[in-house]
Each structure stands twice: as C-alpha cells, then as structure tokens.
Amino acid sequence: MTWNTVTYAGWGRARSATGQVARPERQSSLLRDLANFAAPAFGMRRSYGDVALNDGGRAYDMTRLDRVVSFDPETGIVEVEAGIPIGDLGRAFAAKGWIPPVMPGTGFATVGGCIANDVHGKNHHVKGSFGQHVTAITLVQGAEVKTITPKSGAIWKATVGGLGQTGVIAKAKLQLMPCKGDMMVLTERRIDNLDEFLVAFDESKTDYTVGWIDATATGAHLGRGILEEGEITSGINTSKEGAKAVPFNAPGWALSAPVVRVFNELYFRRVPAKGRTSVKPITEPFFPLDAIHDWNRLYGKRGFNQFQCVVPPERVDVLRGMLEKIGASHLASPLAVLKKMGAGRGGYMSFPMEGYTLAVDFPNKDGAEELIKELTDMAQDAGGRIYFAKDGVAEATQVAGMYPEQDKWQRAVEKADPEGAMMTDLVRRLNLRESAKES
Amino acid sequence: MTQTAQTWIILGATSSMARAMARRLAKEGAMLILCGRDMEDLAASAEDCKARGASEALAMRFDARDNATFGPIVERAILNEGALNCAVFVGSMPEQSAINAEPSLIDGVVQDSHIGPATFLSMLAPHMEARGQGTVVGVGSVAGDRGRIGNYVYGSAKAGFATYLSGLRNRLTRAGGHVVTVKPGFVDTAMTWGIEGMFLVASPDAVAKDILRAVEKKKNVIYTPFFWRYIMLIIRHIPEFIFKKMSI
Numbered sequence: 001m002t003w004n005t006v007t008y009a010g011w012g013r014a015r016s017a018t019g020q021v022a023r024p025e026r027q028s029s030l031l032r033d034l035a036n037f038a039a040p041a042f043g044m045r046r047s048y049g050d051v052a053l054n055d056g057g058r059a060y061d062m063t064r065l066d067r068v069v070s071f072d073p074e075t076g077i078v079e080v081e082a083g084i085p086i087g088d089l090g091r092a093f094a095a096k097g098w099i100p101p102v103m104p105g106t107g108f109a110t111v112g113g114c115i116a117n118d119v120h121g122k123n124h125h126v127k128g129s130f131g132q133h134v135t136a137i138t139l140v141q142g143a144e145v146k147t148i149t150p151k152s153g154a155i156w157k158a159t160v161g162g163l164g165q166t167g168v169i170a171k172a173k174l175q176l177m178p179c180k181g182d183m184m185v186l187t188e189r190r191i192d193n194l195d196e197f198l199v200a201f202d203e204s205k206t207d208y209t210v211g212w213i214d215a216t217a218t219g220a221h222l223g224r225g226i227l228e229e230g231e232i233t234s235g236i237n238t239s240k241e242g243a244k245a246v247p248f249n250a251p252g253w254a255l256s257a258p259v260v261r262v263f264n265e266l267y268f269r270r271v272p273a274k275g276r277t278s279v280k281p282i283t284e285p286f287f288p289l290d291a292i293h294d295w296n297r298l299y300g301k302r303g304f305n306q307f308q309c310v311v312p313p314e315r316v317d318v319l320r321g322m323l324e325k326i327g328a329s330h331l332a333s334p335l336a337v338l339k340k341m342g343a344g345r346g347g348y349m350s351f352p353m354e355g356y357t358l359a360v361d362f363p364n365k366d367g368a369e370e371l372i373k374e375l376t377d378m379a380q381d382a383g384g385r386i387y388f389a390k391d392g393v394a395e396a397t398q399v400a401g402m403y404p405e406q407d408k409w410q411r412a413v414e415k416a417d418p419e420g421a422m423m424t425d426l427v428r429r430l431n432l433r434e435s436a437k438e439s
Numbered sequence: 440m441t442q443t444a445q446t447w448i449i450l451g452a453t454s455s456m457a458r459a460m461a462r463r464l465a466k467e468g469a470m471l472i473l474c475g476r477d478m479e480d481l482a483a484s485a486e487d488c489k490a491r492g493a494s495e496a497l498a499m500r501f502d503a504r505d506n507a508t509f510g511p512i513v514e515r516a517i518l519n520e521g522a523l524n525c526a527v528f529v530g531s532m533p534e535q536s537a538i539n540a541e542p543s544l545i546d547g548v549v550q551d552s553h554i555g556p557a558t559f560l561s562m563l564a565p566h567m568e569a570r571g572q573g574t575v576v577g578v579g580s581v582a583g584d585r586g587r588i589g590n591y592v593y594g595s596a597k598a599g600f601a602t603y604l605s606g607l608r609n610r611l612t613r614a615g616g617h618v619v620t621v622k623p624g625f626v627d628t629a630m631t632w633g634i635e636g637m638f639l640v641a642s643p644d645a646v647a648k649d650i651l652r653a654v655e656k657k658k659n660v661i662y663t664p665f666f667w668r669y670i671m672l673i674i675r676h677i678p679e680f681i682f683k684k685m686s687i
Binding site: 002003004006023025027028029064067068069070071078081092093289425 | 491
C-alpha cells in the first residue's frame with residue numbers, strides 16, 4: 001500500500017502533523033508515486049519544529065532510500081540517495097580517508113535534509129555550509145526528473161537551503177574531503193563570560209570550534225561556558241559504539257530550573273580549570289547527543305522548542321541582551337550553544353551569515369513560546385535571522401526582512417511548484433512563499 | 440562472526456530485509472551477489488554494500504519464474520573460493536481474494552515462493568557439499584505454520600518451502616553445511632506499510648540481526664522477533680474444530 005495515515009512530529013515534539021505518508025523503498029517507486037501525487041518529503045525529522053511537517057496533507061518519508069549510489073575514489077565525489085543519514089556516510093568513508101566536509105550536530109540528519117536546510121557544522125568558519133559542497137542534485141518535480149548543478153542558476157540557489165519547496169531531492173552528489181583518520185584531538189577549556197568567549201573565538205585557530213553556554217548564568221558570569229576546539233587526526237576508531245536510549249518520557253521536573261542550574265554547574269566544572277586535551281572518535285564531538293537515542297524524551301511529552309538565531313558580528317550587545325533575558329527567565333535547558341559563523345552559504349534562504357549564532361533549547365512550558373518570540377524580535381531588529389530548521393514558534397511578521405534574497409527564492413519556487421504542492425506547515429505558518437510579494 | 444572471504448548469494452535482494460542483511464554482511468567484508476529483477480535497484484544496493492565494506496558486490500538477474508536465470512548465478516558464485524552461502528528472500532503474496540477470483544494466480548505464488556528457490560538451491564547444493572561448508576538461509580513465514588482464510592495459498596507455498604528446507608538441512612548437515620529456516624512475523628516493509636492490523640512490527644534490520652545470529656549459532660528454525668515462536672505455538676495448537684471457525 002502506498003499511503004498510510006500517520007501522526008508524526010518534528011524533533012522537538014512540540015509540533016506534530018497527521019496525514020498520509022508514503023515510504024518508497026526504491027527510486028522507481030518514488031518516481032512513480034511522485035508522478036501521481038506531488039507532495040513534500042521528509043527524512044529523519046531531526047528539524048525541531050514544523051519545517052518537515054504537512055498536517056492534513058501528504059508527504060514522502062525518504063528514510064528507506066538511504067544508499068550510496070556511486071563513489072569515485074579519484075575525486076572523492078559520492079552520490080547518495082537523499083535518505084541516507086549523514087553520520088552513516090561519515091562512518092562508511094572515514095576509514096577510506098574521506099569525510100563529509102560539513103556535518104551538523106546530529107549524524108541522524110539525512111543528506112536531503114542537510115541540503116534543504118543548508119546546514120552548517122562546527123567548522124562553518126572554515127568550510128562554509130553543507131550546500132557549498134554539493135555538486136549535483138536529482139530533483140523531482142511531479143512527473144519531471146531533472147539533475148541540477150551549481151551552474152543551473154536560480155533553481156540551484158532556491159533548492160539549496162530551500163526548505164524542499166522546489167521539488168523532492170531524490171539523490172545528490174557530494175564532494176567529500178580527504179581526512180587523515182576518524183579521530184579528533186579535542187581541547188576543552190572553561191570560559192568565564194561572554195567577552196572572554198568572543199576573544200576566544202577570534203583567537204581560535206582550529207577547524208572545529210564551538211562553545212557550550214551555561215544559559216542559566218547571570219551577572220558577572222553571563223555567557224560563561226566551555227570552548228571546544230578540535231582537529232581531525234590520524235588513527236581509526238575501532239571501538240564498538242553502543243548507544244543508550246531514553247526509554248520513556250521524563251517527568252516535568254527533570255529539566256526544571258534548579259535541576260538545570262545544578263547540572264550546568266557540574267557540567268562547567270567537569271572540565272578542569274586549566275583545560276584538557278583528549279583524542280576521541282570524531283563521532284563524539286560531531287554528534288555529542290547521538291549516543292543517547294530519543295534524548296528528546298528528556299523534555300517529557302510536551303516536548304521542547306529550540307531557538308536559534310544569528311546576529312551580525314557588531315551586535316554583541318543584542319547577544320548579551322538575549323542571554324540576560326534567557327538567564328532571567330529560568331526557562332533554559334542545559335543545551336545552549338554559541339558559535340562564530342563565517343559568511344559561507346549555499347542558497348537564497350540559507351541560514352548562515354557572518355556573525356554569532358546562539359542556539360538554546362526551551363522545554364515546552366508556559367512562557368517559553370513568548371520568550372522565543374521576544375528573542376526572535378530582538379534578532380530581527382538587530383539585522384539577524386532565525387533558523388527555520390529549528391523554529392516552530394515565530395509569526396510571519398517576525399521573519400519579514402530576515403532573508404534578503406527571499407524574493408528571488410519566491411520567484412524560483414513559484415516557477416518550480418506553481419500549485420504549491422510542496423508547502424509545509426512552517427512555510428504556511430510563516431507565509432514564506434507570499435509575504436515579501438505582498439509587501 | 441567473521442565473514443571474511445565468505446560468499447553470499449542473496450535472492451530477492453531488493454526486499455528491505457535482504458537489504459539490511461546485505462549491509463550487515465558488507466560490514467564484515469563479505470563477497471555479495473545480489474539477485475533479483477530490478478537491476479537498477481540492485482546496482483544501487485551493490486554500490487552501497489561496497490561503500491560499507493563488502494570486498495565485492497555484484498548485481499545479477501534472478502527471476503523465480505525463469506530457470507534460465509539460475510545457472511549463471513551459480514556459475515559466478517563458484518568462481519569465488521571459500522564458503523558458499525545463500526539467503527532466500529523471494530516470494531509473492533497476492534491478495535487471497537484475487538486468487539479466489541483467478542485461481543491460476545496460484546501458479547505464480549508457488550513458483551515464486553517454493554519451486555523457483557527450491558530449484559535454485561538444488562542446483563547450488565552439490566557445490567556446497569563439495570566444499571564441505573556453507574549456510575543456506577531460507578526465509579519462510581509464520582503464515583506457513585497453519586492455513587488461514589486470509590492467505591492460505593501463500594501460506595501453503597511457504598509451508599512447502601519450509602519442508603524443502605528441512606530436507607535440505609538433513610542433506611547438507613552430513614556434508615558440513617547448514618540450513619537456517621527463518622519465520623518472520625510482521626516486519627516493517629513496503630509490503631506491510633499501511634496495512635491495518637499490524638502489531639509488534641519488527642524493523643528489517645532487527646530481523647537481519649536475528650538471522651545472522653542464527654547463522655552464527657547454527658540454529659535450525661528461528662522465529663523473528665523471537666516471541667512469534669510462542670504466538671505460533673498457540674495458533675498451531677488450537678484444535679481444528681475451533682480453528683476452522685476463526686478468522687485470524
């Protein structure tokens with residue numbers, strides 16, 4: 001049977017959808033089904049909000065289309081089906097001396113999702129975004145199958161980071177990067193406050209740099225955290241990784257303010273005052289939370305939202321304002337990340353821009369959505385933007401003007417999908433395909 | 440289990456269970472011959488297996504209804520040294536109501552699920568005997584344990600195949616080989632996607648893991664997931680005078 005009615009959610013589980021889903025296992029069935037009925041596609045649903053949801057409509061689950069289709073050991077170009085998780089790809093090729101140049105914070109994200117959200121990694125300041133390393137995409141628009149490349153112009157830039165609105169990504173070619181091995185030398189050190197963090201980012205020389213922030217800290221300690229700096233090194237990981245799983249939804253108090261404060265204090269002190277350096281399999285620093293399956297259950301059945309924004313480098317004041325607001329709210333969870341971004345981006349609607357990106361998880365409690373909306377306003381006022389892969393809360397007016405090339409994207413999308421068959425809940429909620437045209 | 444230099448012929452390699460098993464074998468460095476009808480799909484799976492560590496992976500045409508496709512696969516496999524193994528995932532299950540309306544469909548079901556694979560294995564068996572090693576994995580179905588109103592033609596074909604496997608086990612064991620009969624319950628595949636009444640559905644990868652453990656431990660007959668053994672134990676023991684009135 002092709003269509004199965006299911007209820008599915010984004011990773012944060014605060015947003016869900018009910019609709020008919022097809023899960024093709026072969027390229028031929030995907031093409032046959034899409035020719036009959038055009039609808040958006042989703043992968044592992046590791047985006048937090050509703051960017052991959054289509055409530056009341058149909059959607060394609062791409063997770064069974066997860067194969068490596070070809071690999072050229074001379075050039076390092078690999079072609080994959082869109083449903084392959086990026087971590088699987090990394091594991092399969094690291095031992096052969098190749099690695100995806102950009103990997104997001106979870107290895108479970110599919111390549112199709114990585115392209116549609118033009119994801120970034122801890123090395124964004126060096127390697128740019130995911131889409132910048134994609135060399136070809138097999139794009140299916142209803143009955144039409146086309147191969148597009150960076151030379152294809154607007155359709156390329158509207159597809160990379162394009163939230164799936166130009167068609168279903170069936171396959172893609174990626175340029176892998178040579179690597180010495182699949183181990184990473186990781187240095188961690190305590191950072192006492194935001195100013196120190198900013199200096200540390202500027203001085204950092206490593207390829208992989210990211211900061212964990214204690215979002216509960218206030219006053220003189222505002223913005224304290226741990227800076228992680230990594231470089232890939234030689235050696236092959238031989239350990240058998242056994243992932244643990246969160247077996248059930250945690251109760252509401254599990255991530256209450258006092259628990260988070262204590263956890264963060266311990267997490268901060270886990271790294272010795274003088275710092276430490278260790279060698280780890282790359283999967284650990286790349287995908288720190290993948291070792292715990294279903295960790296989203298820690299937030300209980302109401303789920304959580306993540307706020308992620310980027311603000312221009314000169315707007316550190318806004319960053320500070322955001323951290324103050326978050327600290328005062330007592331709503332933050334232990335998961336908060338700060339990173340300095342470069343300018344690299346692959347498409348019209350790609351999230352990255354030069355500046356500082358802040359990501360914070362909030363349990364889906366009273367007041368959290370209001371707080372996220374306030375933070376979204378602050379990002380908008382500062383000339384920054386929010387990340388659609390994370391959002392489930394913002395309103396259409398709040399994102400207006402955040403993406404300067406939105407009109408170009410809209411024109412390409414209009415041409416690619418005039419019927420609006422690829423629309424998802426997020427695109428509708430934020431009125432992304434219409435808003436700029438009206439104004 | 441070390442599968443280095445092991446050759447595995449996989450019949451019906453486009454199925455999701457077969458794909459999961461091929462992937463696990465690939466990670467152990469096996470030489471794989473992936474057989475089926477959708478050559479484009481098989482070629483993609485072969486590349487995938489190579490990327491994941493298979494020392495060799497090729498796609499070959501196998502059609503259970505065309506004996507002429509059997510010989511070339513056997514001939515290619517025996518070029519490889521070491522143990523020859525074969526996993527059979529083929530079978531077909533039209534709706535019972537369609538068969539009731541068109542009884543000649545039975546030919547195809549029995550050919551796909553029993554005669555075709557049995558003929559192939561009978562061609563391969565002498566080579567396995569000559570090498571004094573190798574394992575056959577035959578995937579049957581819990582449907583073969585008892586004829587039910589909903590799918591008894593399919594069930595009878597699988598029951599016939601299970602009996603064939605039992606005999607083949609008897610034969611290969613004395614030559615140093617082995618046969619594992621696998622009876623999966625509900626598995627989360629394209630065949631079951633969206634069908635109502637599915638419960639306790641297993642992932643294809645969990646089934647593949649069970650199968651390879653059974654190969655390693657030289658199990659004879661396994662149910663996967665394991666609890667189907669008990670479900671079927673109960674179903675087999677329902678007296679016929681009651682069972683004939685049930686529709687399960």
